[in-house]
Amino acid sequence: MSTTQSERLRGLLEPLVSAADLDLEEIEVSRAGRRRMLRIIVDSEEGATLDACAELSRAVSEKLDETDAMGEEEYVLEVSSPGADRPLLQHHHYVRATGRLAKFQLNDGDEFVARILTVDDEGLDLEIPGVKGRKPTARRVAFADIAKARVELEFSRKDKKEEEA
Known part of the structure; x- marks a missing residue:
């Protein structure tokens, strides 16, 4: 896809x-x-619901039908949320x-799993879970040191509201 089409x-x-009331995270034509x-x-602060994606899909489909943004060739439209194990790319x-x-x-090759505690303009405060009865450890990581980051799926994760109560 050309940059011009993506921008359009x-x-x-x-x-x-x-x-x-959603944020446009990505547009991909393949x-x-x-x-x-x-x-x-x-996505949004609360997450993108299935109903919100379906409603937006209808609105996008109508808008694309009114324009020539996708050209004459057939295409399939998919509107979705980033998923539970999304990559972390932006602040x-x-x-x-x-x-x-x-x-x-990390850029130095170090790999680990940690819970994100706080986020500021320079980086993250993390908690690395303890293994085999050890206590969790705190770690500070600057954004500049992160090569890749992705949310991990947790099946027994406490909801933020439960933790605050």
Whole structure:
């Protein structure tokens, strides 16, 4: 996809996404056999619900039908949330993941899993879980030192509201 098409799509769709109280995280156009796939990833502070994605999908479909932004060729439209194990790429991703476990790969090759405790402009305060009866340890990581980070799935995670009570 050319940068021009990506910018056109973002400019066209961002007002619709904002009107739905969502954030436009990503627009991706790819091939799926003979058709193209337009994947739109949205999120919000509370998360993007299935109903919100379905409603936005209808609005996006109508808007794309009114314009030639996707050209004449057939395409499949998919509007979804980033998923539970989302990559952490931007500052607000880390803020939204506060309280969650994440897997970190640092620029020096160090890899570990830790809970995100706080986020500021320079980096993160983390808690690395204790292993075999050991106490958890605190660690500070600067954003500049992070090569990759991804939220880890937790099946027995305490809800933030439970922890505050």
